[in-house]
Amino acid sequence: MSESLRYIQAVNAALAWSLESRSDTVYFGEDVALPGGPFGATKGLHKRFGSDRIFDTPISETGFLGMALGAAMTGLRPIAEIMYADFSFVAMDQIVNQIATIRYSSAGRWKAPLVIRMQQGYSPGACAQHSHSVEAYFAHTPGLRVALPSTPDDAYQMLRTAVVSDDPVVVAEARMLYPTRGPVRTDAPVEPIGGARVVRDGRDATVVAWSRMVPAALAAADQLAAEGIETEVIDLRWLNPLDFDTVGASVARTGRLVVAHEANLTGGFGAEIAARAASECFADLRAPVARVAAPDVPMPAAPALQKAVVPEAEHVAEAVRGTVRR
Amino acid sequence: MGLPDDYRAMARIRRFEERLAALKDDGEIPGSIHLCNGQEAIPVGAARALRDGDHVTATYRGHGWALARGVDMTGLFAEMMGRDSAVNGGRAASPYLSDPGRWFMGENSIVGAGVPIATGAALTAQRTGSGAVSVVSIGDGAMNQGNVHEAINLAAVLDLPLVLVVENNVYSEMSRIEDMVRIRQLAERAAGYGIPGRVVDGNDPDAVAEAVAEAVTRAREGSGPSIVEAMTERLVGHYSGDVQHYRPAGEIAAAREREPLARIRAAADAALTARLDAVDAEVEAEVEAAVVAAREVPFPDPATIKEYVYV
Numbered sequence: 001m002s003e004s005l006r007y008i009q010a011v012n013a014a015l016a017w018s019l020e021s022r023s024d025t026v027y028f029g030e031d032v033a034l035p036g037g038p039f040g041a042t043k044g045l046h047k048r049f050g051s052d053r054i055f056d057t058p059i060s061e062t063g064f065l066g067m068a069l070g071a072a073m074t075g076l077r078p079i080a081e082i083m084y085a086d087f088s089f090v091a092m093d094q095i096v097n098q099i100a101t102i103r104y105s106s107a108g109r110w111k112a113p114l115v116i117r118m119q120q121g122y123s124p125g126a127c128a129q130h131s132h133s134v135e136a137y138f139a140h141t142p143g144l145r146v147a148l149p150s151t152p153d154d155a156y157q158m159l160r161t162a163v164v165s166d167d168p169v170v171v172a173e174a175r176m177l178y179p180t181r182g183p184v185r186t187d188a189p190v191e192p193i194g195g196a197r198v199v200r201d202g203r204d205a206t207v208v209a210w211s212r213m214v215p216a217a218l219a220a221a222d223q224l225a226a227e228g229i230e231t232e233v234i235d236l237r238w239l240n241p242l243d244f245d246t247v248g249a250s251v252a253r254t255g256r257l258v259v260a261h262e263a264n265l266t267g268g269f270g271a272e273i274a275a276r277a278a279s280e281c282f283a284d285l286r287a288p289v290a291r292v293a294a295p296d297v298p299m300p301a302a303p304a305l306q307k308a309v310v311p312e313a314e315h316v317a318e319a320v321r322g323t324v325r326r
Numbered sequence: 327m328g329l330p331d332d333y334r335a336m337a338r339i340r341r342f343e344e345r346l347a348a349l350k351d352d353g354e355i356p357g358s359i360h361l362c363n364g365q366e367a368i369p370v371g372a373a374r375a376l377r378d379g380d381h382v383t384a385t386y387r388g389h390g391w392a393l394a395r396g397v398d399m400t401g402l403f404a405e406m407m408g409r410d411s412a413v414n415g416g417r418a419a420s421p422y423l424s425d426p427g428r429w430f431m432g433e434n435s436i437v438g439a440g441v442p443i444a445t446g447a448a449l450t451a452q453r454t455g456s457g458a459v460s461v462v463s464i465g466d467g468a469m470n471q472g473n474v475h476e477a478i479n480l481a482a483v484l485d486l487p488l489v490l491v492v493e494n495n496v497y498s499e500m501s502r503i504e505d506m507v508r509i510r511q512l513a514e515r516a517a518g519y520g521i522p523g524r525v526v527d528g529n530d531p532d533a534v535a536e537a538v539a540e541a542v543t544r545a546r547e548g549s550g551p552s553i554v555e556a557m558t559e560r561l562v563g564h565y566s567g568d569v570q571h572y573r574p575a576g577e578i579a580a581a582r583e584r585e586p587l588a589r590i591r592a593a594a595d596a597a598l599t600a601r602l603d604a605v606d607a608e609v610e611a612e613v614e615a616a617v618v619a620a621r622e623v624p625f626p627d628p629a630t631i632k633e634y635v636y637v
């Protein structure tokens with residue numbers, strides 16, 4: 001069965017599924033229970049599942065992420081919501097020093113099956129403290145799984161995968177994608193963790209993207225097709241576990257690679273993909289790997305300035321043209 | 327300062343916020359805005375207790391503090407319109423603006439983050455012997471951030487000249503403070519830090535001014551920080567577009583009778599009412615002129631995007 005849902009509704013459906021099918025799941029965060037979530041992700045869930053399963057927390061990110069860890073270590077399966085990904089930095093100790101390390105440091109005697117759900121990225125007029133793309137911070141941290149769904153179906157499937165995973169998973173959604181609508185397979189079995197997906201075939205170049213840059217890459221591929229350039233688009237979906245095989249196989253077909261993300265260029269996850277390509281696809285590459293990213297500046301609020309910072313389809317298209325010309 | 331002066335200061339903030347809301351509706355403000363309608367007596371009362379050189383740090387709901395401390399109204403409108411304003415060049419917008427020229431250390435859109443920063447300004451004041459104080463405003467919900475506790479305790483043990491003003495407007499976004507803490511008044515926490523804490527009527531500028539003045543005096547004397555909890559109510563949504571489905575029926579209507587401007591008007595005789603009407607007209611003209619001037623400010627040049635990342 002497939003339903004047409006908006007991205008945010010798919011999140012809601014995945015959370016309902018989790019609370020329904022797993023009695024060990026609890027959900028908490030700011031304004032998530034009675035108010036139904038600042039973006040409506042938890043609409044109706046409090047009414048359906050009650051305060052034992054879903055509840056509002058004070059504005060105490062460190063406190064409630066630490067609480068999620070302790071609860072996960074002792075038998076619950078918490079999903080903690082960080083309203084804007086930017087606020088996860090308030091709780092960085094719990095995420096990086098505590099949640100990510102406990103399983104390893106205890107030689108597997110403890111585990112932390114929890115999900116940290118958040119949304120990220122720019123939106124028009126939002127300031128530097130509400131626009132971060134945080135994926136590289138968490139993908140850099142061993143012990144965390146990192147999921148970035150780009151479609152309503154993936155918002156549903158990947159969140160469910162995260163919930164059943166025995167590892168801690170950071171699910172970073174894209175706020176700008178919340179209104180997008182698409183088919184969601186609500187009766188599909190839960191997928192295993194990981195796996196990139198080729199979302200468009202092409203022979204001239206490969207674009208690897210995730211989150212909001214996937215639709216941008218697809219739009220770029222449409223433009224390029226009109227110019228006779230066939231672009232393969234890969235939605236990386238998970239940064240950890242990283243499915244580089246799918247990337248490598250595509251580069252073997254196309255010989256050209258562009259990585260596109262909304263986060264800043266320097267030290268962004270695109271650098272990781274480029275480095276892997278350089279060491280594993282060297283013989284296949286017919287042009288240097290190109291990266292599309294935001295310049296290294298904090299996000300300005302004024303739309304006139306944001307336009308110069310936020311990568312869009314045209315930047316992807318330009319980068320592909322650049323690699324194909326070489 | 328007499329009634330019409332306070333009234334004017336509060337009316338400027340109210341009218342500014344109302345005008346912003348309209349500009350938002352018209353699409354002239356791109357980002358989100360968080361208005362302080364109903365809470366004007368707090369920055370206005372507090373500002374009366376401050377002098378030049380005293381730093382103020384605010385929440386993201388801080389337009390009132392910016393105006394009360396003398397930040398240029400045209401610049402504020404232009405900043406929020408995403409223009410190349412003299413305030414922050416279009417980089418900050420509503421929830422992150424600041425003005426060093428007016429000792430306004432800025433808003434902060436990370437809840438509670440301003441308190442440690444304000445504590446730093448208090449450290450500077452103490453170590454340089456400037457005699458200045460550092461005032462920081464936060465919401466009731468922010469009292470549950472860990473960094474707020476750390477900062478207050480630091481200020482307490484170092485006897486820093488810090489005044490924490492908690493604007494208790496009942497809600498943090500969509501959640502009631504009574505569902506988030508077990509104490510009745512947040513000022514009770516002061517005892518846990520070994521510093522004074524007071525609860526005042528935050529809709530009365532005189533009461534706020536008196537309480538903040540007391541805390542400021544203590545701070546200037548080197549006796550350390552204090553907490554002033556100002557009780558108030560939000561007359562509008564948390565953000566532009568908030569339909570406030572979580573608020574009980576009649577709550578906002580009742581708050582409108584208690585809000586600071588309505589209260590002054592309700593107690594005014596015919597002569598005072600006429601003076602207040604005149605103040606309103608002047609404020610209206612000032613705000614309108616600021617909007618017109620802000621629209622003249624150009625949009626920032628994208629070529630400047632990398633300016634100010636590094637010195």
Ligand SMILES: Cc1ncc(C[n+]2csc(CCOP(=O)(O)OP(=O)(O)O)c2C)c(N)n1
Nearest residue numbers: 087387435436437465466467468497498499
């Ligand atoms: C660290 C952090 N967590 C969450 C948020 C999202 N948020 C923005 S405003 C707000 C409510 C703040 O309430 P309060 O401190 O009472 O201030 P008020 O809105 O009432 O002025 C929340 C939760 C944030 N900006 N920063």
